[in-house]
Amino acid sequence: MKTQITYVNGKINWIIIVLFFSFNTIKAQISGNQVYRNNNYENNYNQGNLPNKTTVSINDNHLTVTVKMLHNKKADGFVITLGLNQEDETVSGCSKKINVRIDGFLEKIKSLGIKKENCYIDFISQTKIYDFNATNENAQQVDKGFEIKKNIIITTSNANSLEKLIAIASDFEIHDIIKVDYFNNDTNAIHNSLFDEALVLAEAKKIRYMKSFGKRIIGTPTATEEFATVFPKTQYKMYQAFESSEIETNHYNRNQYLKKLARKNKTFYYDGVSGAGFDKVINPNQTEVGIQYLLTLTMTYKIDTSI
Structure with a gap:
């Protein structure tokens, strides 16, 4: 300004x-999975x-x-966005199953003081899904059913409730913590x-x-x-701290080597x-x-x- x-x-x-x-x-x-973006x-x-x-x-x-x-x-408060999806052979089957999970989750988080009016369900997408039937000779693409994706957006003023809320979400197979906004x-x-x-x-x-x-x-x-x-969200940084050895190959040896790299842990930290x-x-x-x-x-x- x-x-x-x-x-x-x-x-x-x-x-x-x-x-x-x-x-x-x-x-x-609690930053959400958006922390994995380029910082x-x-x-x-x-x-x-x-x-x-x-x-x-x-x-x-x-x-x-x-x-x-x-x-x-x-x-003063937080807005947490959780994502979930549901697959089924029919649209009605997807809708019923995902709504059962959402309703059960919303009912259970009332114990944290989070009311239903502080929650909003955002319908993201409804798509057909396909798979392959594979034989020794060919692979044929087949219609497998449908997938519905929804987001649950929750407002809370209690920072201590966020971790408990995430734990309850996992009970309903809601594992995608998309982001947490501050206000x-x-x-x-x-x-x-x-x-x-x-x-x-x-x-x-x-x-x-x-x-x-x-x-x-x-x-x-x-x-x-x-x-x-x-x-x-703009102030998180990432680094990796490790030392790695190298493999030296003999170009005159016809034997091939397969090198598998171990997973290196990433550290994220807030740098205001x-x-x-x-x-x-x-x-x-x-x-x-x-x-x-x-x-x-x-x-x-x-x-x-x-x-």
């Missing part, structure tokens, strides 16, 4: 407002594409002050709070530099603001936006994975050149 602001007699006048939302829409402590896509927020130092510039005509704020916020109830309040604190810090910087250089401000300042929300270079970080030591809010406010003041 970018905003143009001016001040008249100590009051804020909003001159031009230009909005662009760069909200990047999760992964979490190096362009909208990752890291210190490589964020300013890591504060900026103040002054010349004979202008003083420019930049203030950067970071707020680490726990999520806060009042993003506007968070934004306003960051903006107010940034104004205070910008004013303190202005006073310090005017006093240091013996300058005086005239006219009204202008300002540019950028506000971004960083969700956990670092607090380095920010003027103020709210909740800097928060260990729980949550949502991060970034605000950058740049103020430009006119300097009296007659002094």
